[in-house]
Amino acid sequence: MSYAPTLIDNVFGGIRPAARALNKAASTIQSWHETGTIPQKHWNDIIIAAAEFGHILTAESFFPLSPQVPAQHGYSFDKPHCLSITDFHRVDIENLLELGGHYLDLSVQKSTREGPLRGKTLVNLFFENSTRTEKSFELAGKRLGADVISMNIGSSSVKKGETLLDTATTLNAMNPDLLVVRHGASGAPALLAQKLSCAVINAGDGMHAHPTQALLDALTLRQKLQETGQKIDKRDIGGLRIAICGDILHSRVARSNVQLLNILGADLRLIGPPTLIPIGAENWGVDIFHDMETGLEGCDVIMMLRLQLERMNGAFVPSKREYYHYHGLTREKLAYAKPGALVMHPGPMNRGVEISSDVADDPEISLITRQVEAGVAMRMAILHALSEAQNRAQIKAAS
Numbered sequence: 001m002s003y004a005p006t007l008i009d010n011v012f013g014g015i016r017p018a019a020r021a022l023n024k025a026a027s028t029i030q031s032w033h034e035t036g037t038i039p040q041k042h043w044n045d046i047i048i049a050a051a052e053f054g055h056i057l058t059a060e061s062f063f064p065l066s067p068q069v070p071a072q073h074g075y076s077f078d079k080p081h082c083l084s085i086t087d088f089h090r091v092d093i094e095n096l097l098e099l100g101g102h103y104l105d106l107s108v109q110k111s112t113r114e115g116p117l118r119g120k121t122l123v124n125l126f127f128e129n130s131t132r133t134e135k136s137f138e139l140a141g142k143r144l145g146a147d148v149i150s151m152n153i154g155s156s157s158v159k160k161g162e163t164l165l166d167t168a169t170t171l172n173a174m175n176p177d178l179l180v181v182r183h184g185a186s187g188a189p190a191l192l193a194q195k196l197s198c199a200v201i202n203a204g205d206g207m208h209a210h211p212t213q214a215l216l217d218a219l220t221l222r223q224k225l226q227e228t229g230q231k232i233d234k235r236d237i238g239g240l241r242i243a244i245c246g247d248i249l250h251s252r253v254a255r256s257n258v259q260l261l262n263i264l265g266a267d268l269r270l271i272g273p274p275t276l277i278p279i280g281a282e283n284w285g286v287d288i289f290h291d292m293e294t295g296l297e298g299c300d301v302i303m304m305l306r307l308q309l310e311r312m313n314g315a316f317v318p319s320k321r322e323y324y325h326y327h328g329l330t331r332e333k334l335a336y337a338k339p340g341a342l343v344m345h346p347g348p349m350n351r352g353v354e355i356s357s358d359v360a361d362d363p364e365i366s367l368i369t370r371q372v373e374a375g376v377a378m379r380m381a382i383l384h385a386l387s388e389a390q391n392r393a394q395i396k397a398a399s
């Protein structure tokens, strides 16, 4: 399994550029190149650096010849953090989705002081605005019995100029067990994970990743498929043709969903104007289309994305009106997809820009409200799994 030379040459353009991009000695990269493998502790840095070169790597990129790890009796989730979908094997994802399904079934459960996170402290640190994600983590932590603190950046010392690392040191002194962080810079949660001794959960970093959104989207879809299996000819996500549409370029949701849905084996398409499709996306394991009419053909699921105007420093689309005309999901465009196709959107929505209200609000086809419900359940599952992995690691370290 000598994947390293291909990865170093194709992604970074050779040993020296890879050394520069990864801030490592050329001799280190040379030894990876020669032995053919790269130690696991470097994968995350490589995945982040590769994204800057327009390549989306997954954990599978580091052992492309190995089969998917089968779910085994005695498996236990052992990941210390949730930074990117690429941290997980398929077996981890299946287990997280199963636990998410369990919490979704129990979604009437109210806060409990007896939950699996009793005695643990969860800190929510959001450097970018959020409604759904922040509140769902807060609720998830409380429902599992944790003490939850949501730091308001607007009134914290970050506004007074404190750096991310100073904030990390301050947080470390508070001894949180779990830290949920959203930041405008790609890689900020990974940096905090290196500096802090708690579990770090990425709630969205720049345009890089939003792993918990991808997991909750898969949970939403799986629950819907289970309910309506008879109407959809293939029962699981692996049998679906899924289109992710719109502003792919600025979307961390799209990147994490591409990684997750590829691991689950879906037939994936990206649809968007050429200006909003990232360079190199053809290497992501997707088919690319620029018009909805051909792109939506035969699609079972359509994931719409928000036009992220706040991340655009220039004109990527002529006008919102024209964008809606060509790329907004309306009933007419929906008719190009498979009959009964399902519609998703991570929120917040720009109605009349990327989606029409009558599509977004039709409970027969739209899963958007269900995505919000699944968000709390999925985040309960992630917090629970990480906390148990942390307990096991602490017991092991003490013995």
Ligand code: ASP
Residues within 6 Å of the ligand: 204, 210, 252, 253, 305, 306, 308, 346, 347, 348
């Ligand atoms: N809420 C998602 C995110 O944080 C999607 C969006 O903002 O459009 O990336």
